[in-house]
Amino acid sequence: DTGVSQNPRHKITKRGQNVTFRCDPISEHNRLYWYRQTLGQGPEFLTYFQNEAQLEKSRLLSDRFSAERPKGSFSTLEIQRTEQGDSAMYLCASSLGRRGSYEQYFGPGTRLTVT
Amino acid sequence: SQELEQSPQSLIVQEGKNLTINCTSSKTLYGLYWYKQKYGEGLIFLMMLQKGGEEKSHEKITAKLDEKKQQSSLHITASQPSHAGIYLCGAGPYGNKLVFGAGTILRVKS
Numbered sequence: 001d002t003g004v005s006q007n008p009r010h011k012i013t014k015r016g017q018n019v020t021f022r023c024d025p026i027s028e029h030n031r032l033y034w035y036r037q038t039l040g041q042g043p044e045f046l047t048y049f050q051n052e053a054q055l056e057k058s059r060l061l062s063d064r065f066s067a068e069r070p071k072g073s074f075s076t077l078e079i080q081r082t083e084q085g086d087s088a089m090y091l092c093a094s095s096l097g098r099r100g101s102y103e104q105y106f107g108p109g110t111r112l113t114v115t
Numbered sequence: 116s117q118e119l120e121q122s123p124q125s126l127i128v129q130e131g132k133n134l135t136i137n138c139t140s141s142k143t144l145y146g147l148y149w150y151k152q153k154y155g156e157g158l159i160f161l162m163m164l165q166k167g168g169e170e171k172s173h174e175k176i177t178a179k180l181d182e183k184k185q186q187s188s189l190h191i192t193a194s195q196p197s198h199a200g201i202y203l204c205g206a207g208p209y210g211n212k213l214v215f216g217a218g219t220i221l222r223v224k225s
Contacts, residue, residue, distance in 0.1 A: 004157075031210055042203050042215030043158070056212060091157060095210055102146060102210040106158040
């Protein structure tokens, strides 16, 4: 059973460019979450999916951010017109989402640096 | 909204010593999660607590949730260099989003 994988692991981009991150959850996990973490802070929730349905979005997720999970498997997080404030670690997690199995398992993260 | 406060923010212990990290919530906890993170990496799931008074152990790490379900503690016995890292508590009910504390940085001196 492989864990949650994220690609790329590191991304350096210039301000104003668009970036896309990918997350592959643990197989059979119904729920998929995106978080953002800045230095010295705990992760902050961005959005999550139950299968292909996006159930909740944080107010942190401005119009420049969009997430998808087509077919309820992998997910992508796109940031348009990146700003320096978007520099952070973007973490993906997945869970079975069933009673007794709510633990979220995290991937290694994608570190974004906007120059 | 729920807020989690962790204490201490950081600590340095001598190898072999015991230590405790606390996590206090502004609201009743429905699902309390402990994670460990190495710098620049993802979070590793340690334990989940749900019931008041619940206690779980894994190897030399024990986590407890108080009866009122507003505070949790993580206790490490006989610390080792492998225990070094950032410990994060997270809370959220029934598979919904998690709210995290700011983390506790643990350094173990050998």
